Amino acid sequence: MTLSGPTSSGQARKPILRLTGVTKKYGRKIAVKPTDLTIQRGEFFAILGPSGCGKSTLLRMIGGFVKPSGGTIEIDGADVTALSPERRPSNMVFQSYGLFVHMTVRQNVAYGLRIAKVAKSEIDDRVAEVLKLVHLHDFADRDVTRLSGGERQRVALARALVMRPKVLLLDEPLAALDLKLRKAMHAELRDIHHAIGGTFVLVSHDQGEVMSLADRVAVMESGSIVQEGSPRQIYREPATRFISTFIGDANVLSAERKGGVVKLEAGIEFPDEGPDTHVNVIVRPENILIDGDAPMDVSIEGELVDVIFFGSYVQLRFHLDDGTDLIAHTTDETAVCNIEVGHRVKLGWNYDQQRTLDT
Amino acid sequence: MLKQRQGWLSAAPAIIVFAVLFVAPLSMFFVVSFWQVKLFALVPTFTFANYAKTFQEYSGSLLFTLVIGLTVGFVTTALAFGFAYVIRFRAGKLGPLLLFMALFTLFGGYLVKIYAWKTILGREGILNTALMWVGVIDEPLTMLLYSPFAVIITLVHYLLPLAILPIYGSLIDVDDHALEAARDLGAKRGRVMLGIVLPQARFGVIAAFAMSFLVSAGDYVTPRLVGGTQTSMLGNFIEGQFGLRMNAPLGSAMSFTMLVVCLAIIIGLWFLSRLTSPR
Amino acid sequence: MIDRLLRPSTWFAVLVAIFLLTPILLVVLFSFGKNQLTTFPMGGVTLDWYREVFDWPQFWSALKTTVAVSGTVGLASAITGTLAALGLIKLKEKTAGVAISTLGLPLMLPPLVIGLALLTCYSLIGMPLGRISVILAHLVYTQPFVIAVVHARLRQMDYAAVEAARDCGATPLQAFMTVTLPVARASIIGGALIAMALSLDDFVITFFTLGGGNTLSTLIWGMLRTTIDPTINAVGTVIICLTIGMTAIALWVTRYRG
Numbered sequence: 021m022t023l024s025g026p027t028s029s030g031q032a033r034k035p036i037l038r039l040t041g042v043t044k045k046y047g048r049k050i051a052v053k054p055t056d057l058t059i060q061r062g063e064f065f066a067i068l069g070p071s072g073c074g075k076s077t078l079l080r081m082i083g084g085f086v087k088p089s090g091g092t093i094e095i096d097g098a099d100v101t102a103l104s105p106e107r108r109p110s111n112m113v114f115q116s117y118g119l120f121v122h123m124t125v126r127q128n129v130a131y132g133l134r135i136a137k138v139a140k141s142e143i144d145d146r147v148a149e150v151l152k153l154v155h156l157h158d159f160a161d162r163d164v165t166r167l168s169g170g171e172r173q174r175v176a177l178a179r180a181l182v183m184r185p186k187v188l189l190l191d192e193p194l195a196a197l198d199l200k201l202r203k204a205m206h207a208e209l210r211d212i213h214h215a216i217g218g219t220f221v222l223v224s225h226d227q228g229e230v231m232s233l234a235d236r237v238a239v240m241e242s243g244s245i246v247q248e249g250s251p252r253q254i255y256r257e258p259a260t261r262f263i264s265t266f267i268g269d270a271n272v273l274s275a276e277r278k279g280g281v282v283k284l285e286a287g288i289e290f291p292d293e294g295p296d297t298h299v300n301v302i303v304r305p306e307n308i309l310i311d312g313d314a315p316m317d318v319s320i321e322g323e324l325v326d327v328i329f330f331g332s333y334v335q336l337r338f339h340l341d342d343g344t345d346l347i348a349h350t351t352d353e354t355a356v357c358n359i360e361v362g363h364r365v366k367l368g369w370n371y372d373q374q375r376t377l378d379t
Numbered sequence: 380m381l382k383q384r385q386g387w388l389s390a391a392p393a394i395i396v397f398a399v400l401f402v403a404p405l406s407m408f409f410v411v412s413f414w415q416v417k418l419f420a421l422v423p424t425f426t427f428a429n430y431a432k433t434f435q436e437y438s439g440s441l442l443f444t445l446v447i448g449l450t451v452g453f454v455t456t457a458l459a460f461g462f463a464y465v466i467r468f469r470a471g472k473l474g475p476l477l478l479f480m481a482l483f484t485l486f487g488g489y490l491v492k493i494y495a496w497k498t499i500l501g502r503e504g505i506l507n508t509a510l511m512w513v514g515v516i517d518e519p520l521t522m523l524l525y526s527p528f529a530v531i532i533t534l535v536h537y538l539l540p541l542a543i544l545p546i547y548g549s550l551i552d553v554d555d556h557a558l559e560a561a562r563d564l565g566a567k568r569g570r571v572m573l574g575i576v577l578p579q580a581r582f583g584v585i586a587a588f589a590m591s592f593l594v595s596a597g598d599y600v601t602p603r604l605v606g607g608t609q610t611s612m613l614g615n616f617i618e619g620q621f622g623l624r625m626n627a628p629l630g631s632a633m634s635f636t637m638l639v640v641c642l643a644i645i646i647g648l649w650f651l652s653r654l655t656s657p658r
Numbered sequence: 659m660i661d662r663l664l665r666p667s668t669w670f671a672v673l674v675a676i677f678l679l680t681p682i683l684l685v686v687l688f689s690f691g692k693n694q695l696t697t698f699p700m701g702g703v704t705l706d707w708y709r710e711v712f713d714w715p716q717f718w719s720a721l722k723t724t725v726a727v728s729g730t731v732g733l734a735s736a737i738t739g740t741l742a743a744l745g746l747i748k749l750k751e752k753t754a755g756v757a758i759s760t761l762g763l764p765l766m767l768p769p770l771v772i773g774l775a776l777l778t779c780y781s782l783i784g785m786p787l788g789r790i791s792v793i794l795a796h797l798v799y800t801q802p803f804v805i806a807v808v809h810a811r812l813r814q815m816d817y818a819a820v821e822a823a824r825d826c827g828a829t830p831l832q833a834f835m836t837v838t839l840p841v842a843r844a845s846i847i848g849g850a851l852i853a854m855a856l857s858l859d860d861f862v863i864t865f866f867t868l869g870g871g872n873t874l875s876t877l878i879w880g881m882l883r884t885t886i887d888p889t890i891n892a893v894g895t896v897i898i899c900l901t902i903g904m905t906a907i908a909l910w911v912t913r914y915r916g
Contacts, residue, residue, distance in 0.1 A: 085821055105824040112825045118818025122840045131836070132826030176822075183826060382748050389745030393738040393761060393801050400776070400798040401764050407782065408775035421782075458674055465671040477671050482909065484678040486855040486901035489862075490878045491894035495681035498688070505684060539678060590766050597768020600862065604882065614770050621866075627778050634771045 034097065036061040036219045037082065037187050042091035044077050051077045053244040054091060059187075059221060059236075064213050066222040066234035067245075070266065074243040076115075076191055079223045083112045083189050096186050106135075111180035115192040117172050119164045119179075125151070126160040129178045150182040153212060170201045181216070190222040194229065206232045227267045231255075239263050255304075261377055264302045271308070271346050273301040275376075282376060286340045288318055292376055300377045305335070307373035308348035311359065316368030322346055323364050327356065338367060412631035419625050429632030437616055437633060444613040445640065447527060448596030451534045455591040458535070459542035460584060464572060467550040468558070478547065485540045493604050496533040500524040500605065525607025533605050534595040542587035549583030550576070581652065589645045596641050597634075613637055682898060689891035707892040717893065720872040724858060727789055727873060731796045732854035738797070739804025739853075740846050744838075746805070747812045758809060762802035772799070773866035780867065787869025795867045796857040803856065804849035807912065811845040812838075848912035855904040858897065874900075 037059040044052040052074040059065045067075045080086040082093060084105035093101045100108050111132075120128050126147055133143045151157045154174040159167065164175055173193060180188055194202045210233060213220055224230050230237055231251045238248045247259040258264035261272055275284040277299050282292045284301060292299075309316050322338030325345075334356050338346045346367060350356065359365055387394075412429055415422045433441075462481065466474035499505045500523040507519035523529060553576055561571045577584070595601075599614030606612070613633060620630030689708070693701035711717050742761070746754040764772060776795050777787075785791060819841075823833035861875040868876060874897055881890050 083825060085824075105821065106827045106829060110825075112822070114818035114822060116816050116818045118816050118820075118822035120819055120823070120837055121816075131823065131828075135823075135827045135832060135836075179822065179826065386745040386748030389748075390742040390757070391745075393742035393805060396738055396794075396797055396801060397761050397764075400794055401772070404775040404779035405771075407779045408771075411778055411782075462671050462674045465667045469665060469667045470671055473668060473671075477675050479909070480675040481678055482905065483902055484682055486859040486905055487682045488875070488878075488894060488897040488901060489859055490875055490882065491685055491897055492681060494878070494882055494890060494894060495685045499681060499684065536678065536681060539674070586766075593766055594768050597770045599770055614768070617770065617774070621774060621777065627774075630774060631778070634774065638767070638771065 034061070035059060036063075036096055037221070038094040039078075039082070040092045040094075042078070042081060042088050042093060044074070044081060044086060045089040050243055052081070052088075055245055057238065057245065057248075059219060061219055062217055064210075064220045064222070064233060064235045066224060066230040066237045067240055068224055068227060068230045068237055068267070069240035071225055073240045075223045075225075075240045078240070079112075079189050079191050079221065082187070082221065083110055084108045085112075109186040110189055111183045111185035111187075112189040112191060113173075113176045113180050113193045115195055117176040117196075119172055119175055121165055124161050124163055125156060125167070125175050125178075128164055128175050129182050131179065132183045146182055150178045153181070153215065154178045154208075169197055170205065173197060173205065177212075181212070184218075186219065188218055188220045190220060192224055193222070195224075195226075202226075202229070209233060231267075239266070257375060258302065258377075261300050261302070261379070264375070264377075269305050269347060269349075271303045271305060273303070273344065273346075275299050275301050277376075277378075286320055286342045286344060288320055290318060290371065294376075294378065298379050300379060302375045302377060303369050303373060305347045305349040306333075307369050308346065309368050309370075310336070310348055310350060311365045311367070317371045318374070319366055319368035320346075321364055322367050324359055324361050327361065338365065408631050409635060411628050412635055414628045416626050416628055421627060429629045430636060432629060433633045433636045437613060440611065440613050440616060441637065441640065443610075444596050444637070445644070447530060447534075447610075447612060448592050448641070449644070451531055451538065451595040452588050452592030454531070455535050455538045455542045455595075456546075456584060456588040459539055459546050459587055460577075460580070462539075463543050463547040463550050463580075464576065467547065467553075468555075468576075478543075481540050481543050485544075489537060490600070492537050493533055493601055496529065496536065497524065497605050500529050500532075524605060525609070527606070527610050529605040529607075530602050530610055530612075533601050534591075534598065537601075538591040538594060542591050545583040545586040545590075546580055547583075549580040553579045585645075585649060585652070588648070592645065593638075593641050596637060685891050685894045686898060688888050689895045691888060691891075694887050707888045710889050711892045711896075716872065716877065720874050720877040721896075723789065723871055724873040724875075727792050727796070727864075728854040728857040730789075730793050731800055731857040732850040734793065734797055735801040735804050735853040736846055736850035739801045739849055740808050740842070742801070742805045743808035743812055743842075746809055751813070754809065758802070758805055761805060764799040765802060769860065769862035773863040776863070777866040787867055788871075789868075791867045791869070792864050792873075795863050796860060799863075800853035800856050803852045804846070807845045807849040807852070808842055811842050811912075815841050844911050848908040851904045851908035851911070855901045855908070858901055858904075 035058045037057070039055055039057040041054040041056065042052065043050070043054045055078065067078060069075045077086055081088050084100070084103060084107075088101060091101070092099055095109055100110075105112075120131065123131070129147045129150060130143050133146060138146075147160075148157065151160055154177055156171065156174050156178060159171060164172060167175065173196075177193070194205050197205065206229065209220075222230070222233060234251060236249065237251055237254055238245045239254065240246065241260075241262055247254055247263055249257075254263065255268055258267065258270070264270040265272065273284050273286060275282050275298070276296075277283075277292060277294055278296050280291055280293050281289055282299060282301065283289050320340060322340045324336060325339050326337040328335045328337075333349045333351045334353060336348045336350065336356065338348065340346055348367065411421065413425050413427070415424050415426060415428070462477075466477045470477060497504075501507070502519050502521055502524065504524065506523060507516075510516045511519065557575060558571055561575045562568070566574065596612075597614055599612065599618045602610050602612045602615055617630045617633045617637075620626040620633070690703050690705070691701060692704045692706075746757055749757070773795070776791070779785075780787060780791055815838075819837050820833050823837045824830070828836065858874070861879060864873055865876055865879065872880070874893065878890065878893055878897070881893065
C-alpha cells in the first residue's frame with residue numbers, strides 16, 4: 021500500500037516521535053509532569069490510564085491542540101513544539117469524532133486534501149482508496165448525520181488517514197461504541213495498521229483495548245508515565261500495585277519483610293532479599309493452584325465462598341483465615357467439580373508466578 | 380487567559396451597543412429625574428421634588444397600575460405554564476403543532492392586536508353581535524370595552540406567547556424519567572407538576588412573570604385604546620409628561636418609581652417562591 | 659392520538675391556542691369584508707380596502723421606512739449578535755449564561771421607559787431623530803435574540819470539528835469559514851429574521867425615536883385615532899403577513915438544519 025508517509029530505509033532506526041521533558045500546567049495544577057517518550061517508526065503505541073491521568077492532554081500536546089508549558093516535541097527529527105495543528109505532520113481521530121455535519125462522507129474525507137490544494141484527480145483517487153480501506157466506499161455520498169456510530173468512527177479515521185500522517189493520533193477513538201462493535205473495530209484497526217505500516221499513538225482507559233491493539237504501552241497515573249513496555253511485560257511484571265490491578269485482575273496480599281524474609285498477613289513466609297519494609301505480594305488469579313497434586317512453593321488454606329462461570333474460565337473466590345479474599349481463575353472444570361462452596365481447600369502458587377513490590 | 384480575552388473582544392460590539400444604547404441612556408434618564416424644568420428647558424440640579432410629586436399626585440394611579448400589572452402577570456404566567464406543560468408532557472404529537480400555533484402569534488403586530496380587541500369588545504363589536512345573535516343577551520354589553528377587564532384581556536393576549544417561550548425553554552430540559560420516577564414512587568400527577576416540574580422550571584416562570592408584569596405595568600397604549608377615560612395607568616401620565624407639558628424630570632421620576640416598586644415586588648415574590656418550594 | 663384528544667389538558671391547550679389566534683384571524687378576515695364596520699355580518703367579500711391602502715402614498719412611504727429600518731436592524735444585529743455568540747462560546751458556560759441574560763435585560767423593561775430614556779438622551783446630546791436613531795434603539799433589544807439563538811447552536815456543535823479542520827491543515831480563518839460558519843449559518847439567518855420581525859412589530863420605541871415620517875406601526879397608530887373603516891384591517895394584515903412570514907421562515911430555517 022502507498023498510504024504511509026515517505027520512508028527511507030536509512031532512517032529506520034530513528035524515532036518518529038520524541039518528547040523531551042514535556043509538561044503542562046493549568047495555573048498551579050499540573051496536568052502532565054515532565055515526560056520523556058520515544059516512539060519508533062511503524063509502532064502501534066498506546067498510552068493507558070484512568071480518566072484524568074493526563075493522557076489526553078499529552079496526546080493533544082502532540083497534535084498541537086494544547087500548548088506545552090515546557091519541553092520539546094519532535095516529529096521525524098523536526099521540532100514541532102511551536103507549530104499549530106495545521107502545520108504538523110500528525111493527524112488526530114477525536115473521541116467525539118468532530119465530523120463536519122454539513123458535509124457528506126466524501127467531502128469530510130477530502131477536506132484536508134482540498135485545503136492543501138491537491139489536484140482534483142489525486143483527491144478522488146486517495147479518497148476512494150482510503151474509503152475502501154475503512155469499508156465505507158458504498159457510503160461515500162451519504163450525509164454523515166445519517167450514519168451509525170461505527171460508521172461515523174470510520175469517517176473520522178478515514179479523514180485522518182487520507183492525509184498520510186507521519187503519526188496518527190487516536191484519542192479514545194472507540195469509547196462511544198458498544199462492546200461488540202468495539203471488538204470488531206480492534207481487529208480492523210490492527211488490519212489497517214498492518215496494511216499501511218504507519219505509526220499509531222492510541223490513548224485509552226480500556227486495558228483490554230490496549231492489550232489487543234498495541235505493540236508497546238505506557239501506563240500513566242496522575243500526570244506521569246509509571247511504566248513502559250510491551251503489553252506482556254506490563255502484565256507479567258507490573259511496576260506498581262496500581263498497575264497490577266488496573267491491567268488485568270490481581271490478588272494483592274499485604275506483607276512485611278524483615279531480615280530477608282517476607283511474612284504475609286495470611287500467615288505464610290518465604291525468603292526474599294530486600295530492605296525491611298511493608299510489601300505487597302501480587303499473584304494473578306490464573307496462577308493460583310487449587311488442591312492439585314502439583315508441587316507449589318507457597319501453600320495456604322481457604323474456604324470456597326463463590327463460583328462464577330465466565331464461559332472460557334471459571335472464577336473461584338476463597339476466604340482466607342485472616343479475612344482476605346483470594347481470587348482464582350481456572351480453565352479446568354473438572355477441578356471445580358470436586359469442591360463445593362463451604363469446603364476448605366489447599367491453595368498455592370509458585371515463586372516465579374508472584375511479584376513482590378515494596379511500598 | 381488568551382482565549383477568554385479573544386472571547387470578550389469578539390463580544391465587544393454587542394457589549395458597546397448595550398452600554399451606549401441601554402446602560403448610558405437609562406443612567407442619564409435616571410440623573411434627569413433629579414433635575415428641574417424651567418421655561419421648557421432642563422436645569423441640572425439635585426432635587427427630590429419630582430419623586431415627592433410622584434407620590435403626592437400619582438400614588439393612586441401607581442397602585443391601580445400595580446393591580447392591573449400583577450393581575451396580568453399572574454394570569455399570563457399561569458396560562459403560559461399550563462400551556463407549556465401540556466405541550467411538553469401531555470399533548471404528544473399535537474404538542475409541536477400547538478407550539479407552532481402559539482409562536483405564530485408571537486409577532487402579530489402589537490397595535491394590530493390591541494385594535495383587534497377593540498373591534499371584538501366594542502358596543503357593536505363581534506362579541507356583542509355574536510351573543511345577541513345567539514340570544515344570550517338582548518342588549519349589547521357596554522362594560523366589555525373601555526374597562527380594566529378590556530385592558531387585562533388585551534395585555535394577556537399580547538404577552539402570552541412571549542411568556543410561553545422562556546417557560547417552554549426551561550421545560551425542555553426537564554428529564555422525563557424524573558417524572559416517571561415520581562409517579563412510580565406514588566406521587567399524583569398534580570403533585571408531580573407542582574413538586575417536580577415547577578421547581579425545575581422556576582427560572583423560566585420567574586422570567587415570564589417579571590417580563591409580563593413589568594411590560595404591562597409600563598404600558599400606555601393599551602389603556603389609551605381599550606381602557607377608556609376611567610382606566611388611565613401610570614404609563615399614560617408618564618407619556619403625558621413628554622407631550623405638551625415637556626416635564627422630562629417628572630416623567631423620569633415616575634418611571635423609576637414604577638420600576639423600583641415593580642422590581643421590589645418581583646424580588647419579594649422570588650424569595651416567597653424559594654421559601655414555599657420544597658427542597 | 660384519539661385518547662390524547664379527549665384529555666381535558668389537551669383541550670386547555672387547544673383553547674389557549676384559539677384564544678391566541680382568533681383576534682389575529684378576525685383582523686385578516688374583516689380586511690376582506692364589504693361592511694364599513696368591523697362586525698358581523700361582513701356583507702360580502704371585497705378587495706376595496708386593499709385598493710384604498712395601496713393607492714395611498716403615505717402607506718408606501720411608511721412601508722419603505724419600515725423595510726429600511728428593519729432590514730438594517732436585522733443585518734446589524736446579525737453582525738453584533740453573531741460576533742458576541744462566537745466570543746461567548748470561548749468563555750465558561752456559566753459566565754456566558756450571565757452575559758447573555760445581562761445583554762437580554764432590555765427585553766424585560768417596558769418599551770415606554772426605554773423609548774423615553776433614549777428620547778431624553780438623544781435630545782440632551784443633540785442627536786437628530788430619524789431612521790438612524792430608530793435603528794440604534796431597536797438594535798439594543800434585537801441583538802439578544804441573535805446572540806441566544808446562535809450561541810445555543812454553537813454550544814450544541816461538536817468543537818472537535820473545528821479542531822479536526824485545523825488538524826487537516828486549515829488555518830483558524832479557514833476552519834471558521836468552512837466549518838463553524840456553515841453550521842451556524844441557519845441560526846444566524848433565523849436570528850436575523852426574528853430581529854427584523856421584532857423591529858417591524860415595535861411601536862412604542864419607534865414612536866419616541868422616529869421624529870417625523872412614519873413606519874407601518876406609527877402609521878397604524880395614526881389611523882387608529884382617525885379611521886374606523888377596515889383599511890386598518892388591510893394595513894394590519896400586511897403587518898401580520900410580514901412579521902409572521904419572517905417568523906415562519908426563521909422557524910423553518912432553524913428547525914430543518916441541525
